[in-house]
Amino acid sequence: MEQIKYDPTEVDSEKTSKKLDIDDPLERSARRTELIQSTEQGSISAEKPACVEWHGISYSIYEENNVSRWDKIRNSDSKLESGNHVRKIIENIHGCANPGEVLAIIGPSGCGKTTLLNLLGDHVGSKGVQGTITLNGHKITKNSKRFVAYCTQDAIFFSHLTVKETLSYTARLRLPREVLRRDKLKQVENIMELLNLTKCANTIIGDHKTHGVSGGERKRVNIASELLTDPSVILLDEPTSGLDSSLALEITKILKEFAVKQKKTIIMVVHQPSSQVFEIFDKLMVMADGHMVYFGERAGAVDYLADQGYKCPPNFNPANYALELLNDNTIKQKLINAYTHKTRDDPTGKQVVEKYSRRTHVDDQSKLNAPVTSERRWEATFLQQLSILTERNFKQSKKTMLSRISISIAITLTISCIIIWFQIPFAEPNIDDRISNIFFGNMDWIFHAFGRSVLSIPLELDMLMKERQSRSYRLLSYYLSKQIAELPLVLLNPTLYTIPVYWATNLLPDFGRFVAYLVVVLLSAITSQSFGYLFGATILNVQKSISVGLVFMVIVTLLGGFYVKQLPTGLTWLKYLSFLKYSYSLLMQIQFDSPKAQFRCARPGELPAGKLSMCNAGDNTPMSSIPGISIIENLGLNELPWYANLIVLLGFCIVVRVLAYYPLRKNSSRD
Numbered sequence: 001m002e003q004i005k006y007d008p009t010e011v012d013s014e015k016t017s018k019k020l021d022i023d024d025p026l027e028r029s030a031r032r033t034e035l036i037q038s039t040e041q042g043s044i045s046a047e048k049p050a051c052v053e054w055h056g057i058s059y060s061i062y063e064e065n066n067v068s069r070w071d072k073i074r075n076s077d078s079k080l081e082s083g084n085h086v087r088k089i090i091e092n093i094h095g096c097a098n099p100g101e102v103l104a105i106i107g108p109s110g111c112g113k114t115t116l117l118n119l120l121g122d123h124v125g126s127k128g129v130q131g132t133i134t135l136n137g138h139k140i141t142k143n144s145k146r147f148v149a150y151c152t153q154d155a156i157f158f159s160h161l162t163v164k165e166t167l168s169y170t171a172r173l174r175l176p177r178e179v180l181r182r183d184k185l186k187q188v189e190n191i192m193e194l195l196n197l198t199k200c201a202n203t204i205i206g207d208h209k210t211h212g213v214s215g216g217e218r219k220r221v222n223i224a225s226e227l228l229t230d231p232s233v234i235l236l237d238e239p240t241s242g243l244d245s246s247l248a249l250e251i252t253k254i255l256k257e258f259a260v261k262q263k264k265t266i267i268m269v270v271h272q273p274s275s276q277v278f279e280i281f282d283k284l285m286v287m288a289d290g291h292m293v294y295f296g297e298r299a300g301a302v303d304y305l306a307d308q309g310y311k312c313p314p315n316f317n318p319a320n321y322a323l324e325l326l327n328d329n330t331i332k333q334k335l336i337n338a339y340t341h342k343t344r345d346d347p348t349g350k351q352v353v354e355k356y357s358r359r360t361h362v363d364d365q366s367k368l369n370a371p372v373t374s375e376r377r378w379e380a381t382f383l384q385q386l387s388i389l390t391e392r393n394f395k396q397s398k399k400t401m402l403s404r405i406s407i408s409i410a411i412t413l414t415i416s417c418i419i420i421w422f423q424i425p426f427a428e429p430n431i432d433d434r435i436s437n438i439f440f441g442n443m444d445w446i447f448h449a450f451g452r453s454v455l456s457i458p459l460e461l462d463m464l465m466k467e468r469q470s471r472s473y474r475l476l477s478y479y480l481s482k483q484i485a486e487l488p489l490v491l492l493n494p495t496l497y498t499i500p501v502y503w504a505t506n507l508l509p510d511f512g513r514f515v516a517y518l519v520v521v522l523l524s525a526i527t528s529q530s531f532g533y534l535f536g537a538t539i540l541n542v543q544k545s546i547s548v549g550l551v552f553m554v555i556v557t558l559l560g561g562f563y564v565k566q567l568p569t570g571l572t573w574l575k576y577l578s579f580l581k582y583s584y585s586l587l588m589q590i591q592f593d594s595p596k597a598q599f600r601c602a603r604p605g606e607l608p609a610g611k612l613s614m615c616n617a618g619d620n621t622p623m624s625s626i627p628g629i630s631i632i633e634n635l636g637l638n639e640l641p642w643y644a645n646l647i648v649l650l651g652f653c654i655v656v657r658v659l660a661y662y663p664l665r666k667n668s669s670r671d
Ligand SMILES: Nc1ncnc2c1ncn2[C@@H]1O[C@H](COP(=O)(O)OP(=O)(O)OP(=O)(O)O)[C@@H](O)[C@H]1O
Pocket: 061, 089, 107, 108, 109, 110, 111, 112, 113, 114, 115, 116
C-alpha cells in the first residue's frame, strides 16, 4: 500500500502538442466549454455557491531553541536559553473570494502563501491560529468542509493504480449516488479529455521505484481528482508550477471556466504567472514576509503600485514586477507599511472584505447567505464504499504483496525447509527437528504478516486524511475494506508454504490434522496482522512502527514456549500475553496429541552424549515407542485444552483488530 508524494521539483517533459488536440483556438474553447458542462450532471455544489471570507488571520508556531548544556557552559555570560519561542508565520491577513472568481495569491518564496491556503482548507488545526474564516458568513463545520477541495503541491495517490482507475474510484465515491455509474465514468472520461490525460489514462501513477506518469501529468491528475469531488471552493497550491507555459495557460483557463460556469470559488497560489495567465485572475493578493501588500481587483494592482511610487513599465509582466519589488528589502518593508497604514482603521480587514465580498452574479443571492452543507454525510452508501475501497485496496496492495520478491521469498523458504527437514522420521532422535519445523513454519509467517500490516496504515495515512477531509467515506468502511482486501494476500504465502512443507517433511499423515494445522497457521498470521494494524495505527511513523513492532515480535517469540521454557518465579504469567504460545500449543497438540503420533525409541548412540532417552525415564517398563501426548505434556504444552487455545487465539485476533480502530480514528482526523 505504498503511496507517493509528488516531488514539485519535477518538471513536465511533455511537449505542448499533448494538450487539447484541436488546433483551432475557437474550436478548442468550444470543446472545453462542452466538457465542463458535462461535469455539471448531478452536481450538488453547483447549487451551493460559497463566498469565502477571512479576517484577522494570524498563525504562530512554537520553535524550540536547542541549546546544549555544553553551549551554555561555554557561553555562561550570554543569553543562550533553551525552550520554546513563538514565530509568527503570517500576521493579520484578510481577504475574500467569490463564486465565479479566481483569486491568485502571489509573493516571494517563504512569505506564507501555502500556510494561508492550509488555514483556509483547515489543514492546520487550531493551535496558534487566530482570526475567522467563513463560508457564506458561517463558520466552517465538518459538513461544510466537504465542499472545500484542496489540491496540495504534494499529489498523494496510490502508486499502482492507473490514472483512469484513480479518477474512477474518486468519481464513484464522491459523485452523488443518484448519478449512474456509467455516467460517473463518462465524467471521468470528460475530465481526462479536459486536462489532456486521455493518452496516459492507462499508465500507472508510479513512484520513485516504479516509473509512472510524468510530473506534469501527475499534477493534472491531482487537479482532475479534486474537480471530480464536486466542491464549491477549490484551493490550489501552485497548480501550474512545472508545466510549460502554454499548458499552464490552458489549465488556468479551465479553472476559470469552471469558476464561471459552475459558480466555483477558486483560490490559487501561483509562482511567476505569465502575463496571459495573470490576465485571467479576477482578484489578487500579494504577500511578503507573512504580511499583506495588496488585496483587491487584479486590474487595480498596477495602479496601486504606481500610487506607491512603483510604476510598472509598459509591456512588463505585472506579477513579475511585483515580485521583483518584493525582493528588495527596503521596498518590501515600505509596501508592507503602506498596506498596514491603509487599513489602520480596519485592523482585522473587515471593511475591506465587506467591500469585495459577494460581488458576484448568482441567480439567487440568498444562496450566498445560506450555510454550505449537505444533508448527506457521504455520497456513496456504506456498502458501496466498502466494495469500492476493497476493490481499490486490493488492486494497490496485490502489486506489493504478490510482488516477485515476496513470491520468491515464499518459494525459497519452502525449498529450504523441505531440504532441511525432508521426511523427518517418527523417531525419538528427530523429535526436536519436528518441533523446530512446526515452530518455524508458524513463526515465519507471523513475522511476515506483521511486517506487511504494520506498514499498511502509516503508508496510506496521508491519503486517508485527505479523503476523510473531503468526506469521501466513513473510516469504518476504510478499515473493513482494508482487512477484506489484504486478507487473501496475507494468507496466500503461508498456504503456498504449508501445503508442500507439511507433506514433504512428514508431519502427521492425516488429512484432517493437516487441515486443522493449516487453519491454525493462517489464524496465527491473521492475529499477527491484527497486531500489525494496532502498532501501525498507533505509531503512524513507518520507521518507528517497524522498530517498536520488531521488539514486540521478538518478545512474543521468546514467550511463545519454544525458546524459554521456564520463566523466573513471579513472571510466569508473562507467557499468557504471547499469542504465539496459543498457536504453538495448538499446532503441537494437532501433531502430537493423536494415537498415530508414536515415536520409535532412540537406539544406542542415536542421542547426543549425555542426553537420556525418554524411553528409559520413569518406571522400568520397557517402551518401544514414545506416545506424542507425553512429549507435549513434558513440554508443558498441554496446559490448556485445544479448544481453549483456539478461543484465546481467536480472541486476540478479534479484540486487537477492534482496538486498532480507535487510535486510527483519533489519528486520522483533525476534527
Ligand atoms: N509547521 C511549520 N514549522 C516551521 N516552520 C514553518 C511551518 N509552517 C511554515 N513554516 C515556515 O513559514 C514560512 C512560510 O512557509 P510557506 O510554505 O507558507 O511559504 P510559501 O510562501 O508557500 O513558500 P513557497 O512559495 O516557497 O512554497 C516558511 O519560512 C516556512 O519555513
